[in-house]
Amino acid sequence: MKNYKMIIQYDGTRYSGWQAQKDTPDTIEGKIENVLTHLFEEPITITGSGRTDAGVHALGQVANFHALDMPCDTIHDYLNAHLPKDIAVCSVEEVPERFHSRLSAIGKTYLYRIHTSPVSDVFARKFYYDYQTPLDIARMRKAASYLIGTHDFKSFCANKRMKKSTVRRIDDIVITPSDSELVIAYTGNGFLMNMVRILTGTLIEVGDGRRDPDSIPDILAALDREAAGYTAPPQGLYLKEVYYD
Amino acid sequence: MKNYKMIIQYDGTRYSGWQAQKDTPDTIEGKIENVLTHLFEEPITITGSGRTDAGVHALGQVANFHALDMPCDTIHDYLNAHLPKDIAVCSVEEVPERFHSRLSAIGKTYLYRIHTSPVSDVFARKFYYDYQTPLDIARMRKAASYLIGTHDFKSFCANKRMKKSTVRRIDDIVITPSDSELVIAYTGNGFLMNMVRILTGTLIEVGDGRRDPDSIPDILAALDREAAGYTAPPQGLYLKEVYYD
Structure with a gap:
């Protein structure tokens, strides 16, 4: 398992915020987890640096997730090809196991x-x-x-x-x-x-x-x-x- | 009668273009003429420097119109207060009678x-x-x-x-x-x-x-x-x- 760190931009206008919630499909976290789950063919959970409220935007939100070994470029390209146009992944990089988007901030x-x-x-x-x-x-x-x-x-x-x-x-x-x-x-x-x-x-x-x-x-x-x-x-x-x- | 020149910006996304047409209420020209007609309490026709197609934007479209004497600041403020947020009037100034947005360009x-x-x-x-x-x-x-x-x-x-x-x-x-x-x-x-x-x-x-x-x-x-x-x-x-x- 590797630990991947992403930097993410989004136009938050049409989302009910960052955090995935029951009965709220339109969250930024949820959209990204769906794409990663398809890519890795197993459920992926991502951890954001913090929640943003409904309608709030991001120029540099950070999130990380643990998953099997895969080239960062492959993950990066797949995410941008499959995410809606109001969410963009600026970078994907491998980080040490102990890195946690929220707790390490x-x-x-x-x-x-x-x-x-x-x-x-x-x-x-x-x-x-x-x-x-x-x-x-x-x-x-x-x-x-x-x-x-x-x-x-x-x-x-x-x-x-x-x-x-x-x-x-x-x-x-x-x-x-x-x-x-x-x-x-x-x-x-x-x-x-x-x-x-x-x-x-x-x-x-x-x-x-x-x-x-x-x-x-x-x-x-x-x-x-x-x-x-x-x-x-x-x-x-x-x-x-x-x-x- | 005076001749007024306007510089106009718009996000053309939701409009069927600049030019007012029958049965096409959503044109930029039409929106501006409606507001000016309310302000001057008589039908105002504006002349643009040229048509822009449906979906095309403007950073500096120019249009002029002839109307009764009124301070340019009053016209400017009234337009921006009453136009939709995807159309903005950057300036209103009085110009010589012979000025024509299209023919003088x-x-x-x-x-x-x-x-x-x-x-x-x-x-x-x-x-x-x-x-x-x-x-x-x-x-x-x-x-x-x-x-x-x-x-x-x-x-x-x-x-x-x-x-x-x-x-x-x-x-x-x-x-x-x-x-x-x-x-x-x-x-x-x-x-x-x-x-x-x-x-x-x-x-x-x-x-x-x-x-x-x-x-x-x-x-x-x-x-x-x-x-x-x-x-x-x-x-x-x-x-x-x-x-x-």
């Missing part, structure tokens, strides 16, 4: 795209949050600065019954504006359920004046989902990269 | 995108021709060199009963490869029905070895549509820019 970067112009980008319109209103970047950067570091992000977690630790470390939040949009890149050691979308909704509320940049420490201290902003919609969110040692 | 650039990699670009997959096979760029450039200049392009015209002149001037054909695709930019003083798509189909046949680069002069001389290559599909074609004095 030491960090991740997510991007969130907010379209701030009233003029539609006709070719990308399904791949951003259509906000159509300018945002004050200076206010958003001030607010973001309070989020950097190790904090209990319970206020930014959609799972109110989360029993495990909600402490995470955010290394960087980079906000890059262009003429028509604003991209926020979040890098950290791990993210809670909906955390990037709630962080984004909160930063948007700061950027349009509804919320004070200096309110962030109080939101963190509240340890209460109700204290933070709204959950930005999934279509603007991309899992960009997963980091390993 | 002195040249155009079209782009054609060919995806040559077997790995799908999941976010752009509806906006290129999915050819999935590498093409020999040197052969294509050799063939393209024969097309530059003023020629009778009857062999590259889909309208076999064309009664007007089929002589056109091509100023430039630039072929730009990247890892996963190849973009061909055609600039000339005018293009016949399906001409860019037939030129592209012919260059593809040269690039994959089916046709000799040196066969182009014979194709031109034949003055017969049957002599040229196939018509490349519409989803890879973009009207990029229209030039005026």
Whole structure:
């Protein structure tokens, strides 16, 4: 048996998310497992670096699986020839037996795209949050600065019954504006359920004046989902990269 | 009355082309005329620089119309607020009375995108021709060199009963490869029905070895549509820019 690592891109629009679930055939994980099961002629289970929600995209999701010896190029070509066109495998490589896409990950970067112009980008319109209103970047950067570091992000977690630790470390939040949009890149050691979308909704509320940049420490201290902003919609969110040692 | 010039982008996927036709409500021209007719409260007819076929996109289509005095910003904002998200108006400006989008045009650039990699670009997959096979760029450039200049392009015209002149001037054909695709930019003083798509189909046949680069002069001389290559599909074609004095 060998351990194979894949880097995967997908347009998440029509999927109910990454994770294969009973009675939910349209998951990205499920589509890939089906193709691999046909190729290897035995049931293959893949492990992703983490779930992405329904409608969320990926530029560099990572997944691994154990299977019999086969050239990586053969697996790579077969996957791209048989997967739907909204899922693409960028690479397949053999990795050490102990490699685990989720447990070995030491960090991740997510991007969130907010379209701030009233003029539609006709070719990308399904791949951003259509906000159509300018945002004050200076206010958003001030607010973001309070989020950097190790904090209990319970206020930014959609799972109110989360029993495990909600402490995470955010290394960087980079906000890059262009003429028509604003991209926020979040890098950290791990993210809670909906955390990037709630962080984004909160930063948007700061950027349009509804919320004070200096309110962030109080939101963190509240340890209460109700204290933070709204959950930005999934279509603007991309899992960009997963980091390993 | 004033004369207004618009620059327009659209994703042509779901439209039956630019031109408004009876019993064909889904044309780009028709959508824009409807919005302008509501705004000005009288029937507005717009004139495009030329028709684009069903499924063809635009990065810089130009159209003009005559209507009562109104601030250009008001027209611009109203259009983008009321048009579907796959049509965007980039600018609205007042132009001299004599300006005519089609008759005043002195040249155009079209782009054609060919995806040559077997790995799908999941976010752009509806906006290129999915050819999935590498093409020999040197052969294509050799063939393209024969097309530059003023020629009778009857062999590259889909309208076999064309009664007007089929002589056109091509100023430039630039072929730009990247890892996963190849973009061909055609600039000339005018293009016949399906001409860019037939030129592209012919260059593809040269690039994959089916046709000799040196066969182009014979194709031109034949003055017969049957002599040229196939018509490349519409989803890879973009009207990029229209030039005026």
